[in-house]
Amino acid sequence: MPLIRNIEFFFPEDGQANSIFYSETRCIASLYSRLLPNFKTDEFKGIMINCVSSFDILDKLDSGLFITFDYKSVITEIDMREFLSLPTDQRKKEYTLKMMQKPLEQVAEELNWDISIFKDIYQKIIALNFENKWVYSNKRSPNRKYSSSIVCEQEVSYIDVYFEIKNRNGEVLGRERIMREPHTDEQHLLNKLGKIEWTHNHKVTFSDLDYKTIYIITFIEKDTPEKLFWKYEQLII
Structure with a gap:
């Protein structure tokens, strides 16, 4: 059975913004991924957090954009302008962690995982000062x-x-x-x-x-x- 090894971000509305967004969130996404225990699933090897400016825009986007082979897909809202305008890397790390926590807990509920594990990881990353x-x-x-x-x-x-x-x-x-x-x-x-x-x-x-x-x-x-x-x-x- 596959193990969940990776968490990634995707912003389908803007390719250029997505490239920057993926790059600047990778630090915390990678750290969170490494702290995950060995979650075994029938088909998934990772979690893809699809970010949109508003859920209202989903009808205008190709649904195929939200399907990634071997990845569990989850959708969340994000203010991309706010993220890109954050003045320091530390603020971007903090924003990334907060942004990913809710969709990850949603995935935990859907797949019947222990949500407390995700809450513990959240606190551990803060204790590590996001390093x-x-x-x-x-x-x-x-x-x-x-x-x-x-x-x-x-x-x-x-x-x-x-x-x-x-x-x-x-x-x-x-x-x-x-x-x-x-x-x-x-x-x-x-x-x-x-x-x-x-x-x-x-x-x-x-x-x-x-x-x-x-x-x-x-x-x-x-x-x-x-x-x-x-x-x-x-x-x-």
Whole structure:
């Protein structure tokens, strides 16, 4: 049986506005999607929140626009002008969460899911201060004393990617931003990322998927954090 893995937004009235809307809501839609438990359904792998300026306009739109293969469709009203005019990314995150909660609870009722799960996710996102951080990959050093991670921080307008090194106690020794992905749909980023390789107990590399760019961290942990030796290199092949 399929699992609900993804939540997306669609604004069928205006293609240009939809492109911006999809991009700027992806941060919170992605975070909400990751916090969902394993909901099994007979046919759906995602939820499509179709947004319209007014329910009155539905008769003027092609009903086929609201059908997405393998996705449970739900319709809600939105003031697109208000959303696009919000002055900060934080306000857009807050607006997105409020906007999606009601239709998601509607889907929960229709599919006989526990609505309290969705209410809990809503509160958890607020507790996280709307920050969408996730680990793409991690790997321990040969001597098992360190771990390296590729950490992604998904925002309204971009996704930042960091190379992060921790010691055995879980303390972050250092982190380096290695790229900024302008497409907020994480799939664009995932299509670019390669893998972590430790070449020494104190040297680790990460490459893009085609091995055209290699990111290298060399470090030596000293007796005090301020004496940490840290060197970052980027090689274009």
